[in-house]
Structures are given as structure tokens and as C-alpha cells.
Amino acid sequence: MPTVYDVPPDRLIDQLANRMKRTPQVQPPEWSFYAKTGSHASRPPANKDWWYARAASILRKLYLHAPLGVGDLETEYGGRKRPGYSAAYHGSAGSSSIRKCLAQLQAAGYVQKTPKGRALTPEGRSLCDKVSTEIFEELKKSDQTLGKIVS
Numbered sequence: 001m002p003t004v005y006d007v008p009p010d011r012l013i014d015q016l017a018n019r020m021k022r023t024p025q026v027q028p029p030e031w032s033f034y035a036k037t038g039s040h041a042s043r044p045p046a047n048k049d050w051w052y053a054r055a056a057s058i059l060r061k062l063y064l065h066a067p068l069g070v071g072d073l074e075t076e077y078g079g080r081k082r083p084g085y086s087a088a089y090h091g092s093a094g095s096s097s098i099r100k101c102l103a104q105l106q107a108a109g110y111v112q113k114t115p116k117g118r119a120l121t122p123e124g125r126s127l128c129d130k131v132s133t134e135i136f137e138e139l140k141k142s143d144q145t146l147g148k149i150v151s
Contacts, residue, residue, distance in 0.1 A: 002136035004063045004128050015131045016056030017049065025108040026055050029100060038074075040081040040091030055101050059110060059120070063128045067117035073098045 004012060020026045028051035036044055037054075047053065054077075061076065062068060068076075074092040081091030102118055105111040110124030120128070 001129065002132050004060060004132050007132045007135040007139070009060065011135050012060060012128075012132060013053055013056045015135060016059055016128070017052040019127065019131065020052040020055045021049070023108050026052065026101075026104045028052075032097065035097070036094065037097060038078055038091055038093035040079040040093075051097075051101070054097065055105060058098070058101055058105065059124060059128060062111060062118060062120045063125065066119040067114050068119075069117040070095050070098050070102070072117065073102075 032051050033048070034044055036042075037050075058073065061073065065072075074095050075090075077093035077098065078091050079093075080088050082088045102111055105124070106113070106118075110121060110127060111118050112121045
């Protein structure tokens with residue numbers, strides 16, 4: 001069975017974001033439409049559905065690297081901060097959006113707290129595997145050699 005490792009990340013995140021839109025527990029807060037994603041960003045995201053994409057991306061990261069804490073995800077989603085003429089350095093992402101996203105995923109039953117950080121539940125892992133299998137089947141239709149590699 002194909003897993004998250006076998007499919008392109010951009011397609012996986014798009015498909016998971018579509019699933020998150022249909023999950024009632026995962027809803028963007030009111031402030032998410034005009035808030036920046038971190039101190040390194042100069043504007044809010046251009047994508048109006050960025051909340052769902054962030055939730056899907058967090059699921060993927062937890063699948064690959066769990067357990068992760070909020071600080072780990074802040075570093076991961078941070079970016080290059082250029083303060084005027086000074087040298088650029090890393091700016092962390094906003095922790096509020098990450099914490100709220102994790103809380104919503106936890107309420108949906110996809111994430112659980114562990115002593116070392118957050119990790120996927122069996123339901124979350126199953127969701128990621130199902131979506132990966134769907135994507136892999138689509139890819140297999142367009143490229144016949146994929147069926148021979150992973151079977």
C-alpha cells in the first residue's frame with residue numbers, strides 16, 4: 001500500500017486540505033483572514049484557504065517526523081527575516097496559528113498529545129494513507145511504470 005513517502009507532497013497537501021474543508025472541527029478563526037503567518041512575513045497569505053493547507057501540512061509533518069512540539073513547527077514554518085540593512089536571519093512562524101491548528105486537529109481525532117510532543121492517532125495515519133493511495137492510483141494511470149515499482 002502506498003504511503004505519504006510515495007506521493008508528491010504538493011498533491012498530498014492539496015488533497016488533505018480538501019478533506020480538512022469537509023471536517024467540521026477544522027475551521028479558520030476570524031483573525032486568520034487578515035493575520036500574518038509570522039514575524040518574517042510582510043503580508044497575510046494570498047491563498048484564502050491557507051488555514052486548511054496549514055492543517056494538512058501539519059498532518060504530513062507529523063506523519064513523517066512525529067513527535068513534534070509547537071516550537072519545532074514554529075521553526076519549520078518560519079522563514080527568512082530581513083530587517084532593513086542588517087543581515088538576514090531566521091524568523092519563527094506565529095505560534096498561535098500552529099497551536100490553534102493542532103487543537104482543531106486534536107478535536108477532530110487526528111492528533112494526540114504525547115509527553116514528547118504531538119503525534120498522529122491511528123485515524124490521522126489512516127487518513128493520510130487513504131489519500132496517498134488515491135493519489136498514487138491517479139499517478140499510476142498516467143505512468144504505467146509506477147505499478148511495477150510499488151505493488
